[in-house]
Amino acid sequence: MPKTLADARIRLSVMTEAPANLEAATVTELAAGVDVSCRILKSDFRLSATASDTVPDQELCQEGNAVTYGASNYEGSVTPFRYLTEDGKADATNDVAWDTFKEKGTELWIAKRVGPKYDVAWTAADEYELYHVITDNPQDPSDLTGYIKKVVPLGVQDAHLNGVVAAGA
Numbered sequence: 001m002p003k004t005l006a007d008a009r010i011r012l013s014v015m016t017e018a019p020a021n022l023e024a025a026t027v028t029e030l031a032a033g034v035d036v037s038c039r040i041l042k043s044d045f046r047l048s049a050t051a052s053d054t055v056p057d058q059e060l061c062q063e064g065n066a067v068t069y070g071a072s073n074y075e076g077s078v079t080p081f082r083y084l085t086e087d088g089k090a091d092a093t094n095d096v097a098w099d100t101f102k103e104k105g106t107e108l109w110i111a112k113r114v115g116p117k118y119d120v121a122w123t124a125a126d127e128y129e130l131y132h133v134i135t136d137n138p139q140d141p142s143d144l145t146g147y148i149k150k151v152v153p154l155g156v157q158d159a160h161l162n163g164v165v166a167a168g169a
Contacts, residue, residue: 004115010045011113012036013122014100018109022130024166030111030122037118039097041079041149044141047112047131049161050075076110076133076154081147101152106135110154111163124167132158 013033019025054067080101083094090098100108113128134157138150 006114008118009114009116010037011111011116011118011120011122012040013111013113015109015111016107018132019111019130021166022109022160023163025111025128025130025163026166026168027122027124028168030128030165033109033111034096034100036078036080036097036100039080039083039094041081044077044079044151047076047078047110047129047133047154047156048074049159072159074131074156074159076131076156077151078154079141079149079151081149084148098150101135102138102150104135104137108133108135122165124165126165128163128165130160130163131156 013030013035015029015033019029050073052072053070055070056065057068058066078097078101080097082098083091085091100106110131110133111128112131113122113126115127131154133154136153136155138152141149141151
């Protein structure tokens with residue numbers, strides 16, 4: 001098989017309640033989430049595992065430095081675009097990503113699927129990552145040109161990196 005370009009191949013569904021099984025969310029649970037795939041800035045999107053903590057843990061007879069991996073670490077931030085009416089008011093239909101991420105302390109579960117195009121519906125056996133996050137205060141981006149948007153840091157509380165979508169409701 002050939003390599004696949006990443007363009008338009010990330011789907012993000014944001015839920016306000018955790019799926020019953022974090023590693024086997026159902027199509028129904030994921031479809032009920034807010035699809036923000038086309039509402040988040042691509043260039044600075046980050047929701048990922050980072051380097052785990054290391055622990056120096058070796059036998060007395062071992063030479064050199066050896067480490068083992070300890071606690072896992074994660075990081076995240078999203079930059080939702082704002083959708084405003086001509087008079088500068090929030091567009092209730094299209095400003096969904098902003099509405100989802102704007103309040104500090106909002107607890108969310110974000111399912112990230114990489115592979116099929118973003119607009120392909122969730123299906124059983126899709127692989128996904130699930131991040132339990134808490135939002136921080138929205139911040140102005142360093143570059144204020146282009147569209148109106150805000151950077152929202154995400155405090156990742158937990159992650160499940162090898163989820164597979166389950167069939168059923």
